[in-house]
Amino acid sequence: MSTPEQSRIRSLSQWRPRPGDLVLAGGTLAALFAAMVPLARVITLSWWVLAALVVAALVFATGVVMRGLRVPAVGVTVAEAVVWIAAVTALFFSGTAILLIIPTRSTVDAAMAAVQSALDDVQYGSAPLEPRVGLSVVIAALTGLLAIVFDHVVLTARMPLLASVGFIALSLAPSIAVPGDFDPAAFVLLAICILFLIRTDTQLRREQVDAGIPRRVPYITAAPADTRGGAPAPARSSTSAMAAGIGAIALVVALIITPLLPQPAARAGYGGATVSIDPSLRLGNDLRRPIDTAVLQVHTSGVSAPYLRVATLSDFSGADWQPDTGPASPVIRSSSFPKVDVDRGIALTKTTTRVDIINLTSRWLPVPYPVTAVANLGAEWAVMRDNRTIVGSVDTSAGQSYEITTQVPSPTSEQIRASSATIVNGAQAGSPLTASVPRSVPVDIAKLAHDVTSGAATDYDALLDLQNWFRGPDFTYSLLAPRAGGFDDSGVKSIEAFLQKKEGYCIHFASAFALMARLLGMHSRVVVGYLPGTASSQVGADPNLYTVMSSELHAWPEVFFQGIGWVPFDPTKGLGVPTAFAAAAAPGSPVTSGNAPTTSARTPTPIRNEAGNKLDVTNGNSAAAAAAAAAANPAPWIGAFLALLVAAGVPSVIGVLRRRRLLAAAREENAAAAWTYVQEAAIDVGLSVPAAESPRSFAGRLSAEHPVPLDSIGLLLAAIERASYGRGGLRGYWQGDAMPDAAASVRTALLASVPARTRWRAVLLPRSLFVRPGSVYAGASGSSGAAAAR
Template identity: 45%
Template sequence: MSAADVTQLRTARRRRDAALLTAGLFVAIIAALLPAFSVIAPGPWVAGAAALTAAVLAAGLLVRLAQLPAIVASIVEAAVWIVGLTLLFGRSTALLGVIPTPATFATVPGLLSEASEEIRLGVAPVPPEVGLSFLLVAAVAALALVLDHVVLTARMPLLAGVGLVAVSLIPTIAIPSDVDVAGFVLLAASLLFLLRIDTRARAAGTVPRRPTARTPGRLGVSATAVAVAVVAVIVAVVATPLLPQPGLRFATGGSGGTGTTINPNLELGNDLRQPREVDVLTVRTTAPTAPYLRAVTLSRFDGAVWSPDSADTVPVPGDGAVFSPVETDADIARADWTTDVTVDALDSPWLPVPYPASSVTGLDGEWLGMPQNRTVVTRAGSTRDQQYEVQASVPRPTLEQIRSRSVGDPGLGADVSALPADVPSIIGDTAREVTAGTSTPYDALLAMQTWFRSSEFRYSLDAPVDAGFDGAGLDAVADFLQVRAGYCVHYASAFAVMARSLGMPSRIVVGYLPGTASSIPQQGGTEYTVTSSQLHAWPEVYFQGIGWVPFEPTNSLGVPTNFASGSTSNGGATPSTPEQDAAAPDAQPSTAPSAADRGDVGAVDAGSAATSGRQGAAWVPVGIVLLALLAAALVPSLLRVVWRRRRLAAARAGDAVAAWTALREDAVDLGIPAPGAESPRAFAARLTAEHGVAADDADLLREALERVSYAGDAPDAEQGPTLAAAVDRIRAGLLARATPVRRVLARVLPRSLVVRPGAVDAERERESVG
């Protein structure tokens, strides 16, 4: 062990400090984990992660209390980590339930693959299954193992704090949300506790100078530090909610490589409020009108959140025939359409396809189909730059046929009909009032669609935000029915919930409105361009013998669902006029507003100045975050610069003690021990022999210090510039000999701010005497 090693727990005080550091580190890890609940739903994995983390840290502490080398602590902690994971996830293949076997290790790739699929296809907050739970527990406990070494062996709690803050920021960056005040305060308090205990342990045993106006006592220093910490936490908690909030990363738009994606959470408001729209894909179809392109269906509704369907999947085969045709009654006519899709700026694991797709050809990568809802997803790929062809056989019932059909099917399952017990009365009452006088399910749904699209409602992206109901849960639906202003999410959710309140199975689809025709009709079909502003949500209701039928309740968007009357002959339906496809609410190209038009319907256009202002405002939160990160990274470096300049200013005035202290602090920054038990002569000799310092410079500073310490010489102002120059030359030489990493750390994270020269060995001297 080197003279500067403080990991030997030889006294009761050091053992107590080690225990406090271990406890503080455990609390800090748990605090850093709290923001993750916005991304990963809490569950049994939290208890497993906390238990395994505690076991790893406790094992390391016990090894240190036994005064064994630090490497032994790391080995024991790694063993506890493996045994703990085996106990939690691999008991069936382990000896005695805790000793892993080759079969145990063979299950790890499968668990990681399951975790990858859950992360890829899951929607926040993801309820983790076995695979993702294994990954989370393993990762948290492994983080504890690494940070235990950083805090208790390397004695660098500040570096551990940087890592924990980064971990706590990851969920917020992934899915921006409200500040977790409790988690932030707990993390800040635990990190300050770690720094305080570590600093106290290093400084223990030093002989304090008599407090003066310029050198406050230890109590005053602690009080000042606590006051600064409390003010910093309060400012962060109070100021952060006042800053402009960044939008979700979904559908950010732009042609510079960022692209867009599809948000399956029904949180499309920020997507639609983007100041600039971008072309996401083009469609060429043989159908008479452009189809809606569906990406995700949402059937499960718990009263607060609509969850994407996650049914069994089948690989898309080489010939693309992934789905069989929709089963319909024999008298329902069909139309076969071919749609070619070319994706540009869309980056999503969900593939936009018309409904009901039967085959998808031309895809690059591994893609999976969900037969339950006829959507296509990928575990590892992306829609970007994909070019594919979709064949669809579309049911085309007549008005008489759909009116004669009942809704629902026992094979659909309970998800498409379930509602919580506490549905606000306004929802059911309104549904019954609007549909009063109708005699068939279709007529009831048509009445609701007509009501939503009437002058009683208006399309607005801002009204839900201003009124505080920008969501898709029951409370938001109730508020929407009172305010009667919102965008597609509110119309779709209200329509679907009202349909369920009437006993009709319903679900919501997220995808894209039909695009805008960009070329004249040709033999291969008309080409349509779909933009990011046409991201959309709409409801569907299941009719027996026909399948899922979409409706378009969103006021001012598209054309409402409507079926034409037909005459029956020879046992089949032959429509007398072009009828509505059961798979496309629009009967003609969409009239969806562009990004510039997506304000309140009837509102006055603010012109290009407003758009420019929104573009400028969009950069405000990004700039604030970047400036905050830059400032946080520069704080230690700036403090060290100020501190060193003060030392050198005193040295230029002839203060030999300041010059010598500046030299020792430079050494500590570069990882060179500066123990208090080592005499100035021995320290100068070591710098010369081991670190290539010029003997003349080292002796100059050492002799000046000895004259002041032993002869009582007063500061020599004439010699001051020479002393400061010697300090600068020695520092330059040490930097030149240091590794690049050490040079960067010396400037960015100077250790002398935390590790004071001489403090460690002063404690050692005290312990040896006592």
């Protein structure tokens, strides 16, 4: 008798991987990471990528080893879970573990703390997030968990088509969370991985059938023979053609139809029943919306309503301005708001502002600047200390009413002229992000900035020159020109085109001003928020109560002055209030409120509705006309309709191609193809096709409970039994067109025996595309027999 140790050694020595497991595991790992490529727009790339790769690779390797040892599916999943826990523990919590991989109570506590840290980053941060330890732990752990799931679907259940749905959903999630430009390279990479999995799985099934393993009815048919009863011919390219067809349809949808569709996430503008905010500079579509609605009511103790900021954008190191990220503290802590630090002699004006949310659902609260205290907000809201913006853990702004206290620096014109905004030997305060300039910025823009400001004696005068130039006769406000000209964002190319065409709207004025300020050697950033709104014109109305409309979404630049802080400007022509500070010798002159530009004696106050009808545009184009043109443009709706048609028709087309391939194989003496055709037809109408049921039992159930042709089902049963148990194997019993005709007649009878709703579902969304005959899911159907026919 052999000892247990000898048995174990013998078992290990006889280990061999199942055919194709290594290829499928590698392909699934590649598909998983291809689906995670869009995550780079949400989380900055760092070592979390390597950690996630190590965890996922160990999970897939464990699956291959366990299946090579012929461990049952449940045992494989358990082993993968154990390796998953050990890998995460070793990578992140080895200091609290036994032998580096065995977690302890301290390990669990550390893991819970890491999860809480990751949740805080996600709830209070803005994309792209910095991958701190907690977020890296969660990503690596979730990647390993997804690896276990996809390993089960692809290698255990052998349903790569079903797994592809998960891969696509995973790749879409970051785009939904942070809308951005379509990435064709990432899409093509994922499509290649998915098609590789489908093609590999199909080829393995064909090889299995050719080898006669198993003797039960195979899932996929074998290649036809060259002659009746002869050796099989080389496999046809039908599977490759099918994969190429799926890829072609997907490319058409992604590259042609998708660009015509509206952005998937509601933005700062009109978002259906409510308005929502996306802290980015992609405001064009929202400002062109024809529907305007009240979003806020503002009551202020100041002489006028303030600008309300939502987010600041400082990072312009890449193609676009990116929202600021950083640590956040709950607003209920008094220490969450830093002191407003200004030079001696700079006046601080204390103002109280109450904001009532009317129709806004957002994670970001509109607030004046600089916030020093907040009342009536719960612990779910936090303040980002670096920019004093307020962000929440969920979209809970609807119905909020809160009070903001601000201390606004109010320098005189002499004081701000004496202050410097220029960076000298790196001594200027502020983040390096607020001074970075992309290498792709043309030299002509820097030359233009210096030419416009060449006559300025101080930094403040130079910025006033820029502001006046943008608001002067050379520029035209237009919501339509950027779209017609092919630029509708804040990138370098759009700024260059805007400065050439001299037509655009707030994001172009603000981003161009901020970039030119940096080229002059100053710290600058862009702010997204709302204009001050409009006071009620009714007699007896509260003069300090203002209503803010969704069309008053706005963007403006800020420049940092030493000893004063961030000073706003508004270069957008015809909108907002241009910045101007009063001289100390003129006590009756208005001064800036600090959180918004203000008027001066030289610049009249224009109307402030960015999508209103009274805009200062020299070419006669108004925002109302732009909105009407956008509303009349049928392309988005036509694109959406075509996308729905294509999406609805893809499963049906794939089903037709698959059935044609099976019938073609049946016509070439493949009995298994004809029987698979009938099995999949049964699955489509809701019948169970368990692996334990013999062909004769299945045929008896069909003929007893459904009006299928007895001669047809009898012919198919005889053919599959001879093919399965006879000497000739799966071929050698050629019936000409009799087998495919019999299979088609059985499917027609099955479709006719079920209700119309089930019939349409079987045609438009065949269940057999995801559920294979004999799989664990095919045997779990609750519909069978006469019950399905009712």
